[in-house]
Amino acid sequence: xxxxxxxxxxxxxxxxxxxxxxxxxxxxxxxxxxxxxxxxxxxxxxxxxxxxxxxxxxxxxxxxxxxxxxxxxxxxxxxxxxxxxxxxxxxxxxxxxxxxxxxxxxxxxxxxxxxxxxxxxxxxxxxxxxxxxxxxxxxxxxxxxxxxxxxxxxxxxxxxxxxxxxxxxxxxxxxxxxxxxxxxxxxxxxxxxxxxxxxxxxxxxxxxxxxxxxxxxxxxxxxxxxxxxxxxxxxxxxxxxxxxxxxxxxxxxxxxxxxxxxxxxxxxxxxxxxxxxxxxxxxxxxxxxxxxxxxxxxxxxxxxxxxxxxxxxxx
Amino acid sequence: xxxxxxxxxxxxxxxxxxxxxxxxxxxxxxxxxxxxxxxxxxxxxxxxxxxxxxxxxxxxxxxxxxxxxxxxxxxxxxxxxxxxxxxxxxxxxxxxxxxxxxxxxxxxxxxxxxxxxxxxxxxxxxxxxxxxxxxxxxxxxxxxxxxxxxxxxxxxxxxxxxxxxxxxxxxxxxxxxxxxxxxxxxxxxxxxxxxxxxxxxxxxxxxxxxxxxxxxxxxxxxxxxxxxxxxxxxxxxxxxxxxxxxxxxxxxxxxxxxxxxxxxxxxxxxxxxxxxxxxx
Numbered sequence: 001x002x003x004x005x006x007x008x009x010x011x012x013x014x015x016x017x018x019x020x021x022x023x024x025x026x027x028x029x030x031x032x033x034x035x036x037x038x039x040x041x042x043x044x045x046x047x048x049x050x051x052x053x054x055x056x057x058x059x060x061x062x063x064x065x066x067x068x069x070x071x072x073x074x075x076x077x078x079x080x081x082x083x084x085x086x087x088x089x090x091x092x093x094x095x096x097x098x099x100x101x102x103x104x105x106x107x108x109x110x111x112x113x114x115x116x117x118x119x120x121x122x123x124x125x126x127x128x129x130x131x132x133x134x135x136x137x138x139x140x141x142x143x144x145x146x147x148x149x150x151x152x153x154x155x156x157x158x159x160x161x162x163x164x165x166x167x168x169x170x171x172x173x174x175x176x177x178x179x180x181x182x183x184x185x186x187x188x189x190x191x192x193x194x195x196x197x198x199x200x201x202x203x204x205x206x207x208x209x210x211x212x213x214x215x216x217x218x219x220x221x222x223x224x225x226x227x228x229x230x231x232x233x234x235x236x237x238x239x240x241x242x243x244x245x246x247x248x249x250x251x252x253x254x255x256x257x258x259x260x261x262x263x264x265x266x267x268x269x270x271x272x273x274x275x276x277x278x279x280x281x282x283x284x285x286x287x288x289x290x291x292x293x294x295x296x297x298x299x300x301x302x303x304x305x306x307x308x309x310x311x312x313x314x315x
Numbered sequence: 316x317x318x319x320x321x322x323x324x325x326x327x328x329x330x331x332x333x334x335x336x337x338x339x340x341x342x343x344x345x346x347x348x349x350x351x352x353x354x355x356x357x358x359x360x361x362x363x364x365x366x367x368x369x370x371x372x373x374x375x376x377x378x379x380x381x382x383x384x385x386x387x388x389x390x391x392x393x394x395x396x397x398x399x400x401x402x403x404x405x406x407x408x409x410x411x412x413x414x415x416x417x418x419x420x421x422x423x424x425x426x427x428x429x430x431x432x433x434x435x436x437x438x439x440x441x442x443x444x445x446x447x448x449x450x451x452x453x454x455x456x457x458x459x460x461x462x463x464x465x466x467x468x469x470x471x472x473x474x475x476x477x478x479x480x481x482x483x484x485x486x487x488x489x490x491x492x493x494x495x496x497x498x499x500x501x502x503x504x505x506x507x508x509x510x511x512x513x514x515x516x517x518x519x520x521x522x523x524x525x526x527x528x529x530x531x532x533x534x535x536x537x538x539x540x541x542x543x544x545x546x547x548x549x550x551x552x553x554x555x556x557x558x559x560x561x562x563x564x565x566x567x568x569x570x571x572x573x574x575x576x577x578x579x580x581x582x583x584x585x586x587x588x589x590x591x592x593x594x595x
Contacts (some may be wrong), residue, residue, distance in 0.1 A: 035411030046468035047434040053445035120335040126342035135578035139546040140567035154364040271440040288441035299436040
């Protein structure tokens with residue numbers, strides 16, 4: 001909607017054949033663009049240039065602890081990456097963690113939002129309690145989960161589950177992915193709940209009242225009025241949540257170190273290991289490039305959705 | 316939400332009360348790990364790991380005192396510096412850009428917005444290796460300004476999108492009226508627009524503060540002793556993990572406090588910020 005404004009703002013004067021209007025139009029164009037440039041240049045310098053360098057590194061064999069080991073090897077890093085069993089496992093774990101966290105957090109978030117979207121005593125207090133996990137520093141949250149919550153001997157979780165015969169179950173080593181996802185769900189449910197709650201509160205009262213007058217039951221009302229209205233908010237939550245959760249590093253670093261073995265390593269953590277513990281620049285870079293390509297595919301779809309959301313908002 | 320309009324009958328009131336209790340229970344369950352963290356922070360180490368977990372103990376401030384003896388200050392100062400500077404830089408870059416995209420749109424606005432948000436989707440692991448190598452070559456490893464630059468880049472796209480959505484809300488008539496009254500660009504910006512977008516600026520700053528204060532990945536890879544931030548201070552407890560829970564809980568509480576307080580105060584802006592301006 002914005003592009004037509006830009007083109008019509010500079011009135012074309014067909015009667016004057018001189019170059020003056022062209023030049024002033026160009027000057028006007030630059031005046032409009034100028035405030036945008038610092039941010040653009042900064043973003044390009046800090047994000048795009050390093051990525052181009054990553055592309056170059058991915059074509060080289062280079063180990064940081066062996067100075068002078070750098071040499072051009074073409075695509076062989078990529079061949080190694082795809083042959084790497086751990087890489088495939090890390091990719092799979094990334095999908096499990098992201099999908100598991102986003103789906104569970106969204107389901108809980110919708111439930112919580114429905115509960116919060118009523119008038120009751122202490123509503124704002126409960127809302128404050130619920131958003132807190134999202135504000136806690138992820139490293140701090142992960143440490144709390146690993147120690148006081150999930151510790152086999154002194155953890156609260158096993159204490160609560162002891163009537164059900166949980167015993168001394170060692171969560172972070174016996175069920176590392178479940179543990180990581182639990183901590184992530186705890187962190188991201190408030191985010192989902194807040195977004196969905198905003199959606200619920202933007203519902204037109206008149207539609208709901210009309211539904212009630214027509215004698216629609218609560219379930220029917222939810223399915224045919226509320227849910228379609230919420231769709232946009234749920235999509236937005238899933239998308240933004242996924243962007244962040246795909247890059248999860250803190251919880252894995254703190255709670256499992258990717259282990260036992262590589263059972264709970266996701267791609268960010270595995271690449272970190274290869275780059276900063278294995279010092280294998282070429283391989284780490286190649287993995288980074290593969291991750292970016294995967295992300296681009298998903299992101300293109302996601303962005304289209306996001307723009308649709310914003311376009312509706314602009315109207 | 317519409318129950319108020321309907322005559323409240325006995326069973327309906329009872330089910331409403333049940334729902335309220337349920338909501339409270341869930342709220343408390345969600346908050347419990349935080350609560351337990353804070354409680355543990357006031358324990359002596361001996362009370363911190365008992366089976367069953369103990370609620371009766373003599374509270375102490377010993378752990379908090381010990382934190383500062385353990386050298387917590389530099390970490391907090393580094394985090395404060397990186398957070399403040401990067402947030403200021405983000406606003407300085409994002410506000411003019413958002414202005415260009417919202418008020419006096421340039422051609423290809425959509426492309427520019429697309430570009431900004433795509434940098435947010437670029438996984439950080441894809442750029443960390445060259446950033447590490449380049450920073451090492453120019454002597455910028457373990458330098459707080461490296462984090463400032465990276466946090467700025469990390470938050471810039473969100474800030475551009477948010478500020479654009481706030482600026483778009485200014486009615487065109489207001490700007491036209493200002494122009495008609497002969498207001499200069501400077502006057503329009505400072506007297507007309509700034510007051511209108513002040514809440515938007517605050518919301519944007521809040522989001523930037525949350526993400527940069529809590530950031531860990533860049534910090535753990537690019538800093539060591541000089542520029543290390545608060546999350547690294549917490550990680551320091553992992554080596555002796557299992558032995559000093561109360562100490563750890565105190566550190567975690569203190570580390571989370573600034574962002575938790577800011578988020579509590581600005582709950583309304585939080586939603587809009589987290590959706591990058593899409594949800595009002």
